Amino acid sequence: MAEQARRGLARMFAEHGPVLRGFFTRRGAKEEAEDMVQETYLRLLRAHQCEGGAIANPEAYLFTVALNLAREQAMRRRWSLVPIEELENVATLLAAEESVEDAADRAQRRQRLQALLGTLPERTRAVLVMQYRDGMSYKQIAERLGVSPHMVKKHVVRGLSVCRQALAATEAR
Known part of the structure; x- marks a missing residue:
């Protein structure tokens, strides 16, 4: 991946990190919010590498990944409840x-x-x-x-x- 593209994604991530933390926190992942923000960024980087080129709309992709991650977490939370x-x-x-x-x-x-x-x-x-x-x-x-x-x-x-x-x-x- 080109260094310039990586820096652009890192800048976008830094700008949207607090918004993503709030997004995950509001969906019940208070303790895991930071981990989920990082996982969102990693998935964005992996997708960018796999695509072989730039993602058309990285910001939209970032929030789509975050939404999917929140859904996965909610499903795991339901399965992991211990009476x-x-x-x-x-x-x-x-x-x-x-x-x-x-x-x-x-x-x-x-x-x-x-x-x-x-x-x-x-x-x-x-x-x-x-x-x-x-x-x-x-x-x-x-x-x-x-x-x-x-x-x-x-x-x-x-x-x-x-x-x-x-x-x-x-x-x-």
Whole structure:
């Protein structure tokens, strides 16, 4: 691809990046908006390379790609919803990570953890379930949810942090 065309696409992307972020955010992809903006740009670059020449209307193509990506994400989101009942195994695995306690304390802790998991954002909860219950890797989870492995790691770290802080706070009382 000619360097001039690449710079033109990069300039267009820089101009429309904030608009695309808002577009994805309004369609429910708050946490994934940045990844989706980048994916839109990558698809535009790939299409430009495959076409062998310039795309007739890159701006229109950019927004068409963004719309299709938003639709794909919405479909993935519907498929990846995990009912709260399935979180019991995750709560058990997470609770087992803590120090050995008697059975009554573990049962109370499991109940608190289940309640905590229920308060997490849907995506974070789904990532924790897929990692701890299903034993999936970050890459596998990322492919299933249509996000980057880095975003999966952020969800895991954020979810575990919230759970550990809340458990520590209740145990300190």
